[in-house]
Amino acid sequence: MRKQILHLGLTLFIVGLVAAVGLGLTYTVTKKKIAEQDRLSEAKAAVDALPGVKSPSELKLDNALAKKAKKKVPEVQKVYTTSKGTIITIQMKGFGGPMVLAIGIDKDGKVAGVASISNKETIGLGSKALEPAFLDKFKGKNGKSPLEVGKDIQAITGATISSKAVTNEVKTALEAYPQTQ
Amino acid sequence: MDETTTAWHEFSKGFILENPLMKLMVGLCSSLAVSNRVENGIFMGIAVTFVLVFSNIIIAAIRKHIPDQIRIPIFIVVIASFVTIVDLSMKAYFPAVYARLGVWIPLIVVNCIILARAEGFAYRNTVFNSFMDGLGMGAGYTCVLLIMGFIRELLGTGKIVMFNTQLISLGPFNAPAIFILFPGAFLTFGCLMALLQRYEMRKKAVLEVAEPARAKEPAQSEEVA
16 A cells, blocks of 8 residues: 555556656747746837837936836836937726727827737727727827717727726826826 | 558548647637638648647657656647747747737647547557648648638628738628627537538438448548547
8 A cells, every 4th residue: 555655646646747847948049038038028118109219228217217118007017218308108907808009199298109018908898999000099189188988088989998098108108297207 | 441541531531531720629619710811821730730730749759768657748738849840930020920820829738639630540559650641730720710711701790811912802791790790600610510511411322322331331430548
């Protein structure tokens, strides 16, 4: 009996050990690449959010500003500064889960563009609130602009919650903007 | 049956005779969720086939050393390892697809197709036959995903977009989004299954007219399922 338990335990142990070594190797190989991809996709969205910025190399990540803005507006994730203006990334709840947007604000404090970094909105419905047709509605808005869904911003049919989430994130970015100046 | 026909049978049965989705009806949950785009179907199909083939090979190779009492935990460890490998590699090399398939990739671990093939086939068969079985089952699974993805994407969005290029467009028409949502998955799957049943019933009817004796024989099943 004891011998059998030992045998079973040992077999499981060996299988687990081999699996762990294999996984460790895969993890080491892909770790760098994954971090790089995450950074790239975020930088790409940030570039899209601010017209005039052409490549991610023009972005400067400013951790001190982000920390300062976070104190007032906790939803702020990162702050990038460029010669054309500021890009603020905001994470709030969308319809399907966390939604991270990059909001580009030009030197005059007006929204220059909005781009999605990651979202879990329903494809075909909520995802329409992240297409240019809807995101372009925020261009030119500033901290004083009224941004109320239904009144100032027409929500997309079938995607009211996603439309509201996007609007709220833009509003939040505009609230945080004075902290980054 | 000689060896080549057996191997061919193990491979080809995954398409219609024992198609995991249409006949065995295992692993439906994730397939209904990811079949809203052809492109998703391709990547999900590759991921599932990869895991199926390799877990089948490994399990068949070590089947004589696996004690009966702890076979399930061992299967799960093997399967989970391959799923994690797929998960990490996809995240690293195909981030756009990974973002869309999201949680369904790690969930391949609990996809019944893979455990069912490990328990029902690889545990009792040779490495080569298990490899063929995994390949066939994976290909059958992928085929169904592609057909469903094609129907759902075309009807639900009015176009087929693959790798950032538009392949087919139905022109300007307001596509009913229901097809790329869950109800569309059930509708499409139900219709496909009905079509397959109809096809098989007709085939059987034709056989009965031609060779009444042979058609009555139960379908040959070789492995213990």
